[in-house]
Amino acid sequence: MPLTSFIFGKYRLIIFIPLIVVIALMLAFSVGLFRTERGLPSALIGQKIPQFTARTLEGDSINDEDLLGDEVMIINFFASWCVPCLAEHPILKTLQTKHNLTIHGIAWRDNASATGQWLDKYGRVFDKVIIDEQQDIGLDFGVYGIPETFIVDKYGIIRYRWTGVLTEQLLNDEILPLISEYQ
Amino acid sequence: MIELGHIAITIAIFAAFMQAILPLLARINRHNNRSLRHFSPLLSILQAGLFIFGFIMLAISFARSDFSVYLIYQHSHTLKPMLYKITALWANHEGSLLLWLTVMAIFGACLALFGAKKDETLRFYALSVQGGSIFLFGIFMILTSNPFARIVPMPPQGEGLNPLLQDPGLAFHPPTLYMGYVGLSTVFALAIGGLLNNKIDAYWAHTTRIFALLAWLFLSAGIALGSFWAYYELGWGGFWFWDPVENASLMPWLLATALFHSLSVVQKSASLKHWTVFLSMMSFGLSLIGTFLVRSGILTSVHSFANDPERGLFILIIVAIMLTAGFLLYGLRGDAMKEEKKFNPLSREGLLIFNNVFLLTMAATVFIGTFYPLAVELVNGGRISVGTPFYNITFMPLMVIILLIIGFVPAIGWRMAARKIISKHMRIVIIPVIILLVAILTLADLWQLPAIIVLILGLWVIVSAGLDIAKHRHHLNIWAMNIGHIGLGLIAIGAVVASTASHEKNVIAKFGETFTFQQYQLTAQKIDSKTEYGYQTQKALILVTDGNKNFEMTPEKRFYLARKQETTEASIKSFWGHDLYLSLGTIDTDSVVIRAYYKRWVRLIWVGASLLVIAALLSLIRLTTTNRYSAKSA
């Protein structure tokens, strides 16, 4: 079929619509193919941290207000029985010592004695440690596995959530830039 | 020896390439046109033979646990039972690709030997398209996913002892499903062949219908087997989850159903050619997209073989090449198919047009539901889920309309306007339907509205079809059509009743104590702990009685040592009206948590699916034994 006829409109456009749809579909798929899996985004981003009342490791009463300061801070959900939590411990330590960040720890589905022992053994990077034995706080934060880490700005608004082990790369690529942005 | 298989496959892929370019060669070399055309079927047979040989070589190597082959090392183990050693061949990405190619080659050979015998040009073109498809998938396999790859030095033992893959259902579900998916490749080839040949006529429709029905037969069986396996294996009595990969098999099935219906209109009335060509290409297109889905990891699903974007891109390119070529050709040649006939909405052609409309919409609905979460994620990173509630609102109403239409079909003939006949038909059918409905509702405890609605519609379809068979019992095609429709009616009734009218109960069963569930008294006696070949099992012994019969049921929990995985094996006792289904929860020293399900009318689903297969078979027999293919037949 001569190209000239094509250009001069011998063919009605409508008959090429399936072709156009197919091409668009293939392009859409190729874009979708290379996106990275980032886990569920938190439903709480942009909201204030949920209200709660609980007990610290030492046995004192504590609530959400007590966690807020006037700086960016980090809330980390962990447990003594969680091996990946151990793996990210050095990263938390770096955040605490090198970058002077306040990190609060919430022991998810764990009790005070086991948590205390674990912290004694591996070192305590947390400013305050809250025991969330029944996962109530975890539910309110939308935690679905540990370790999970939240970045909270100075007004108490949740800005970021990461589920899984923190890595050096994540720290440099995402976490530190975000923290300096919200300082 | 495995290398022989490897070589055979490579030759076959080369042969496929030759076959694909034959039309080009024939055009350049018009002198040898005839002999080149006769060469094509031979190439198909050669490819089939070589692929089968390669497949068998690989299978034998699996059986002998030849761990020098990397695939066997990854997916097999000396301790595996023989059946699962062999089924491991296709329970992975590379091996299933080889299965895909082998089936494609076999279908190509069928096309060469039995298809379009009266139109050699059509067959020539169709075979070259088939060869082209085989070539594209073949180089994908050889270059990126070669099942024959070796590992040096040969490891002493394999790694593949995944208990989840050792299941009889898993043995038969993939091959059957693949025969369906791949069977549609011939339909695609015939569509392109027909366009190249500039002849979409009654003979084309006849030939394409045979292959469409064949593919549909296997696709129906494959989907039913998958659903059956899920029901028996997963432990809570579900059989359809609108999972992306399930949807990936449903979409081609819907279009294939529309296709073989639409083909009869092309045959009888030389109409709906555009629709039919579109359906021919799109049904295989969705089959290809389904393959892409499963192997690229683009959507999360338990079925995903691979999570490999590079491989996914390669497949996507192949799919894009095939579909753009097909639809481009349609765009360029389609206008040659001129159709001016109009049909009365109440004629059989009219109903078949509606059939196309609704089935296409259903396929589009499933497509939207499956891919929308992906679209949302790409646009703004949000994550949503599209599950059963969505499909209940959007898909089910269409199903209801289809069932309604089907009940009218026996009364409505070709090229007629059936107003008077319809009311007469309704009067005849309604009476048995009402009688049956009343009987069922009084005897069965069925008061859920969706179940009653679908029951009425199902009975409408079944009685209408049954009466038609009784009236025209000497015509095989009448049997075929109505058995198929009855099958669909049974599936609909069974599925809706099982989903909405079933019962369940969770109990902490103390050993020795009896609890009641529906008409049964159940007593958990004890837990038997045993160590079997590769796993530890805790089997609960439960005595069940309903006053008349007594039997034992043994649901268990298994812990597979090598992989530290725990699985639950449900215990199922099937009767005609219901299945009693027990599965275990937490096991304690003096009690065990039992989840008991009373799944109603599930058997209707499997019976209905079998009827679909029987109907397809009858239709195929009719189509392949008739010599007339003009508008007068079928």
Place this chain on the structure above:
Amino acid sequence: MRFYGCILLLTLLAIITDSPNIKAQTMIDDSEFFEFSEELRAREHKISQKLRCPICQGQSIAESDALIAKRLRLMVLEELQKGKNEQEIIAEVKKRYGDYVSFKPPFNSGTLLLWLGPFLILGLILYLARHKFSWEQQE
């Protein structure tokens, strides 16, 4: 199959920890559910079938044995006991875990195409088919 993905996760936790104490922490015993009445449990089951397990491959929290799935089921039970109805409870769970956790996609400006799409397509295809029909009598 999908059920097993969850069991895998669950057992991964179990591999890490060996002592029975820790087992109790990383798994929720079914007996906790039986502290609620049978009626409440039946209602919970209906609601749980509509909620998706956040870490599984498409299962509902009713079908999964994963820790978070069971904990969410207990949450549903607790809320039911407080007197909340199905709509309120699902909203509560969505508030914490996002729209992903409901099998019924939300109906908002972002999902208009999703919900209306099937009907629009039906209309479109019927429109494309309209010229094939004619009410004139055939022979």
